[in-house]
Amino acid sequence: MIAADTPDQRAARLLTVGRDGEIRHRRRSDLATLFDPGDVVVANDAATLPASLHGRHEATGAPVEIRLAGWVTPGDPTRFLAIAFGPGDHRTQTEYRPPPPRLNPGDRLRLGPLIVVIDRLLDHPRLVELHFVGDTASVLAGLAGHGRPIQYAHVPSPLALWDVWTSIAADPVAFEPPSAGFALDWRTIAAWRERGVRLATLTHAAGISSTGDPALDARLPFDEPYRIPEATSDAIHRAKRHGRRIVALGTTVVRALEAAASSSGGVIAGAGIARNRIGPATRLAVPDAVLTGMHAPGESHYDLLRAFADDGTLRRTAKVAQDRGYHSHEFGDVMLLSRQRAVSAARSHRSASASRTPSAPKAPAKPRLSQVSTRGLEIT
Amino acid sequence: MTKTTDLKPAADTGFRGLRIAITGGTSGLGRALVRQFSAAGARVAFVARTADRVKQVAAETGAIGLVGDVGQKDDIYPLALQITGTLGGLDILINNASVLGPVPLIPLADTDCEDLEQALAVNLIGPFRLTKALYGALASSAREGRGALVVNISSDAAVSAYPDWGAYGASKAALAHMSAIWDAEAATQGIRFLAVDPGDMDTPMHAAALPDTDPATLKRPEDAAAELIERIRAALAEQQSAPEAASA
Numbered sequence: 001m002i003a004a005d006t007p008d009q010r011a012a013r014l015l016t017v018g019r020d021g022e023i024r025h026r027r028r029s030d031l032a033t034l035f036d037p038g039d040v041v042v043a044n045d046a047a048t049l050p051a052s053l054h055g056r057h058e059a060t061g062a063p064v065e066i067r068l069a070g071w072v073t074p075g076d077p078t079r080f081l082a083i084a085f086g087p088g089d090h091r092t093q094t095e096y097r098p099p100p101p102r103l104n105p106g107d108r109l110r111l112g113p114l115i116v117v118i119d120r121l122l123d124h125p126r127l128v129e130l131h132f133v134g135d136t137a138s139v140l141a142g143l144a145g146h147g148r149p150i151q152y153a154h155v156p157s158p159l160a161l162w163d164v165w166t167s168i169a170a171d172p173v174a175f176e177p178p179s180a181g182f183a184l185d186w187r188t189i190a191a192w193r194e195r196g197v198r199l200a201t202l203t204h205a206a207g208i209s210s211t212g213d214p215a216l217d218a219r220l221p222f223d224e225p226y227r228i229p230e231a232t233s234d235a236i237h238r239a240k241r242h243g244r245r246i247v248a249l250g251t252t253v254v255r256a257l258e259a260a261a262s263s264s265g266g267v268i269a270g271a272g273i274a275r276n277r278i279g280p281a282t283r284l285a286v287p288d289a290v291l292t293g294m295h296a297p298g299e300s301h302y303d304l305l306r307a308f309a310d311d312g313t314l315r316r317t318a319k320v321a322q323d324r325g326y327h328s329h330e331f332g333d334v335m336l337l338s339r340q341r342a343v344s345a346a347r348s349h350r351s352a353s354a355s356r357t358p359s360a361p362k363a364p365a366k367p368r369l370s371q372v373s374t375r376g377l378e379i380t
Numbered sequence: 381m382t383k384t385t386d387l388k389p390a391a392d393t394g395f396r397g398l399r400i401a402i403t404g405g406t407s408g409l410g411r412a413l414v415r416q417f418s419a420a421g422a423r424v425a426f427v428a429r430t431a432d433r434v435k436q437v438a439a440e441t442g443a444i445g446l447v448g449d450v451g452q453k454d455d456i457y458p459l460a461l462q463i464t465g466t467l468g469g470l471d472i473l474i475n476n477a478s479v480l481g482p483v484p485l486i487p488l489a490d491t492d493c494e495d496l497e498q499a500l501a502v503n504l505i506g507p508f509r510l511t512k513a514l515y516g517a518l519a520s521s522a523r524e525g526r527g528a529l530v531v532n533i534s535s536d537a538a539v540s541a542y543p544d545w546g547a548y549g550a551s552k553a554a555l556a557h558m559s560a561i562w563d564a565e566a567a568t569q570g571i572r573f574l575a576v577d578p579g580d581m582d583t584p585m586h587a588a589a590l591p592d593t594d595p596a597t598l599k600r601p602e603d604a605a606a607e608l609i610e611r612i613r614a615a616l617a618e619q620q621s622a623p624e625a626a627s628a
Contacts, residue, residue, distance in 0.1 A: 045520050047464060077465060137444055140465040144458035161457035165513070170520035172465050186569075193568055201523060229524050 001294055001322050003154035004332035007163040013333040015321060019341045021313045023320055032188045037196030038244035040235045044178035044252045045201040047169035050147025050161060055111030062101035063087040064109055067150050068175055069208045072129060074225035078139045079131045083211050093153045094212025099125055112146030124216055150176050150208060154329055174206040179330035180250030180291050200232040204256040209300050220300060224274045226256040233269035240265045248287035251301045254278060261285035280306035283347040289338040294321045294328045309340045394613060396421035399467040403450050404477030406433040408583030412605035418443045425463050450477050450506030460513035470517040474531045475507035481547025483588045488546035496547045503551035507532055522570030527616040532559045534575040572615055578604040
């Protein structure tokens with residue numbers, strides 16, 4: 001597929017895959033009329049941190065790029081899990097980026113006005129836990145002034161925060177944009193309202209999509225904190241009770257909804273940490289459809305789509321998207337994928353007692369994030 | 381002071397815990413608002429251009445001081461990030477920072493185009509950009525049944541055609557009209573917009589515009605702030621009594 005290489009989304013198209021696998025080609029603006037009264041569209045309103053920071057390793061003077069990638073204590077923007085790179089920037093594909101200088105606990109990095117101290121190495125030379133020197137306000141000021149949005153080689157020109165904040169972006173907790181939200185504008189939201197389609201939100205700290213290292217990539221997504229407002233939980237309960245659809249705007253929303261799924265078919269409001277992996281074995285409890293970018297087999301979000309559709313349907317969709325010149329990646333076209341009737345039927349037999357956080361069969365060694373403190377958070 | 385607080389907790393004011401951002405927070409009306417909202421138990425972040433004065437007002441009030449210029453495009457998102465990051469969201473945005481345009485005041489025919497542009501950049505485009513960047517946070521607040529209010533500080537110069545007030549008056553008129561349109565558009569999201577004329581105040585800006593005025597004839601910014609806070613309280617109460625917009 002052709003990678004969308006600028007943040008200009010005016011031309012974006014929309015491909016829809018119905019419950020029986022039928023494919024249609026539409027315009028993104030058609031989103032305004034695709035849903036029925038009573039349906040609930042759930043979006044991730046996380047704003048995105050400028051999580052890429054360039055600087056130097058104090059001991060050696062070697063250049064380093066830090067990409068913040070996970071919360072140590074949700075709500076505390078002075079401590080993070082991070083991926084470290086050596087020289088270069090986003091214009092080099094991550095898999096070709098040199099490793100960072102050898103990092104040890106206690107090492108200091110100077111990143112513009114910010115000073116970072118490495119707290120721990122997390123069993124991979126690129127993966128560290130670190131803290132910024134200073135209080136919340138001074139660290140946020142440093143990030144605001146020096147940080148850049150994380151970006152990849154397919155978008156060469158430097159991005160600004162306004163490129164990566166969606167229209168609904170509120171709390172800055174994501175490390176990369178919850179990009180399905182780029183499909184939203186206030187006119188669409190107003191049109192939904194007119195039709196009786198409800199927009200509900202949750203806040204999910206979307207993590208990074210690629211580290212450039214296969215061993216680390218296999219651990220993605222890391223644990224991600226989320227928060228679901230009462231109003232969203234109520235709207236989902238109501239819609240489920242009346243047999244209406246729940247549409248997840250983006251893979252992060254799917255993950256949060258499934259992590260918070262309750263036995264009664266709704267979601268539990270409050271804060272939580274998504275540790276779940278969603279894949280072909282997942283019996284989805286909440287979303288009936290997902291709006292997401294165009295993903296081909298082997299890409300990071302593809303496994304999650306396998307919870308919605310069988311491989312045949314997904315392969316056919318990817319081929320059609322390829323042939324029709326759809327654009328991939330975060331600034332590209334979008335796809336509305338309904339949970340396939342066949343998949344729903346098969347899985348409801350198979351996993352009547354499925355856990356809320358099923359592991360995909362191929363799940364590799366889990367990241368050692370269980371060591372990471374999650375103080376201050378509980379599922380209420 | 382402590383005793384008063386004990387007897388009459390700040391929760392009585394209804395502002396405790398509300399998350400409020402104020403631009404132009406180091407002088408005049410803005411500083412008075414920072415002081416009074418902070419004293420009322422609100423969580424306040426304010427913006428101003430001069431680091432030393434920001435530090436001073438932050439130390440005095442306990443509010444979060446942010447250095448930035450709303451007239452500069454590149455400052456807006458960094459400010460929005462710091463506002464939402466430090467406050468954990470936003471309930472009320474007060475676009476108070478503004479510039480007079482050329483001083484001493486001069487007729488439009490003598491006004492440099494660049495000076496008009498600068499007045500529009502700070503008094504109109506700046507509030508537009510900052511509101512847009514924070515609109516998601518305000519909408520989120522509304523969805524959760526909290527207040528969601530944008531207050532744009534206007535002026536009688538937005539209404540009356542005072543000679544020599546062209547740059548300022550045109551920018552404030554545009555700001556007031558933008559507020560009215562945005563209020564109509566945002567009602568369904570549960571966000572309200574108010575354009576408020578605080579009256580002629582004894583502020584550095586007024587002294588620059590009309591240096592010969594006897595300050596005793598002018599409103600104290602503290603009084604104007606108290607009046608504005610009453611307006612805001614009333615607007616929030618109205619929102620609470622008409623919650624349909626945010627939820628249905």
